[in-house]
Amino acid sequence: MPVALQSYESDVARWESALAAPKEALRPYVRRYQGWLEFRPGKNRRREVATGDVVLIINLGAPFYVINPRNPSSASVPLGSFVSGVSDSYVFTESDRSMHCIQVDLTPIGAHLLFGVPMHEMANHELHLEDILGPQARGLDERLYEAGTWEARFAILDCFIEDRFTLASSPDPGASWALKRLKATGGRARIGGLATALGSSDRGLIEAFREEVGLTPKTIARIIRFNRVTHLMMEGGPRTWLDIAYDCGYYDQAHLIHDFKQFAGLTPGEFLVRRATDGPLPD
Numbered sequence: 108m109p110v111a112l113q114s115y116e117s118d119v120a121r122w123e124s125a126l127a128a129p130k131e132a133l134r135p136y137v138r139r140y141q142g143w144l145e146f147r148p149g150k151n152r153r154r155e156v157a158t159g160d161v162v163l164i165i166n167l168g169a170p171f172y173v174i175n176p177r178n179p180s181s182a183s184v185p186l187g188s189f190v191s192g193v194s195d196s197y198v199f200t201e202s203d204r205s206m207h208c209i210q211v212d213l214t215p216i217g218a219h220l221l222f223g224v225p226m227h228e229m230a231n232h233e234l235h236l237e238d239i240l241g242p243q244a245r246g247l248d249e250r251l252y253e254a255g256t257w258e259a260r261f262a263i264l265d266c267f268i269e270d271r272f273t274l275a276s277s278p279d280p281g282a283s284w285a286l287k288r289l290k291a292t293g294g295r296a297r298i299g300g301l302a303t304a305l306g307s308s309d310r311g312l313i314e315a316f317r318e319e320v321g322l323t324p325k326t327i328a329r330i331i332r333f334n335r336v337t338h339l340m341m342e343g344g345p346r347t348w349l350d351i352a353y354d355c356g357y358y359d360q361a362h363l364i365h366d367f368k369q370f371a372g373l374t375p376g377e378f379l380v381r382r383a384t385d386g387p388l389p390d
Contacts, residue, residue, distance in 0.1 A: 108127055120145075122145040123144045129261075132269065133217075136216055137213055138213065141209070153200050155198050157369075159215070160215075161321075163191075164210055167251065169202055170185035170187060172184070172201040188248055189233050192232050192233075194230065197369075220272050224239065226321030227321050230322055251264070281307060282312075285312060294327075296328070329370075336352050
């Protein structure tokens with residue numbers, strides 16, 4: 108398994124990241140593995156924008172805190188390994204001095220296969236992994252910690268996820284197809300048209316998404332469109348962000364700013380200023 112490593116060290120801080128793709132059979136449902144090891148003085152606080160993914164964090168170090176601006180009391184709950192369901196808002200993650208973890212980015216369909224629970228129960232929530240997987244969660248934490256290398260840890264995850272998938276029921280074909288169409292069209296496919304193509308109603312498609320994805324098709328479409336804009340903005344080039352937004356289906360500035368405020372907590376201009384790298388946004 109090829110693993111891309113990056114590292115940095117100074118007198119006051121050091122970090123290491125490892126990035127790898129899962130085995131090919133898992134790639135329709137598991138987007139990537141990323142390992143983090145970081146030491147720095149003070150608190151490490153990052154802004155996480157809405158992505159449309161479900162994020163699994165295997166914590167190998169100090170507790171995390173996730174601060175949801177819509178639920179400030181969440182800041183007081185320490186998290187070991189946890190799952191962050193698909194979200195229609197930004198959040199902040201915080202750790203004290205050190206961070207040692209593995210992040211697994213899952214599609215909502217992949218998360219439904221892996222965890223076997225309705226995705227609406229996870230949406231906009233952070234859940235302790237042990238509450239979902241029981242003793243399997245503690246065993247997974249221990250195996251990954253003891254493995255010692257990122258390559259060995261990612262291989263363990265491949266086997267663990269594949270074993271869970273073999274026991275899962277097949278995903279709803281309609282929801283899977285509609286989600287793929289939304290992604291293929293950059294979130295611009297008409298929800299009514301998707302329902303008609305499936306021989307379903309709008310309500311039927313919404314219910315399928317509630318079970319398999321966690322949010323409505325319309326909200327997922329908005330998140331996909333927002334993410335396409337942010338990725339194109341970060342590529343640079345001669346086009347302005349307003350030109351990019353129009354090409355991605357935003358027909359007025361008010362809707363664009365509304366989505367940026369909801370999904371990133373920033374205006375488009377603030378986003379460009381603060382987004383120094385392609386990773387999570389330091390706050």
